[in-house]
Amino acid sequence: MNIRLAKPEDLPSIQATNLQNLPENYLMKFWMYHILSWPQISFVAEDHKGRIVGYVLAKIDNGEYDEPKDSEKTEIHGHVNSISVLRSYRRLGLARKLMILSQEAMSTIYKASFVSLHVRKSNKPAIALYRDSLGFRVAKVEQKYYGDGEDALSMRLDLVI
């Protein structure tokens, strides 16, 4: 298993993996925007034949477009938009490795002070990954965040710069 930076030519496979694994799906231009804007913080896992079996897609937010401004929002931080691993490749440590590589790059390259993400309240495997394995905490609960009305946990992890 190989983990490396995601490239624009990986996007069709990343999108296919996302469609298999999550109800939150995005247009190709969304994926492209992330890879081109922040090329050092999104990663893929590939099998021995070079097939994409997992990915993490992230962005950097400096809060400049957030209203109203507050000190937390204007801190430079990373945000994980999407992560998934194909079912037959789970519990091998791939998601943990993808997250750690992205977090390290957010911190060293962009001087991000924390990383944030949203997760469905019912998504026990993902919550276990973030909280128990990576050390994230729940910052707040966002009611009816998802299109189907489910609440999101807004989670964050402070990064050591």
Ligand SMILES: CC(C)(COP(=O)(O)OP(=O)(O)OC[C@H]1O[C@@H](n2cnc3c(N)ncnc32)[C@H](O)[C@@H]1OP(=O)(O)O)[C@@H](O)C(=O)NCCC(=O)NCCS
């Ligand atoms: C969540 C997901 C990305 C985890 O991927 P993964 O590669 O299987 O995770 P890892 O093997 O790196 O797991 C690392 C740790 O996270 C926790 N964890 C991961 N999956 C878990 C599960 N099903 N049950 C309990 N704990 C789990 C464990 O602590 C695990 O360490 P361990 O295996 O030594 O016990 C994967 O289940 C997935 O793609 N789910 C569907 C998409 C999804 O929900 N994405 C997140 C959206 S917010």
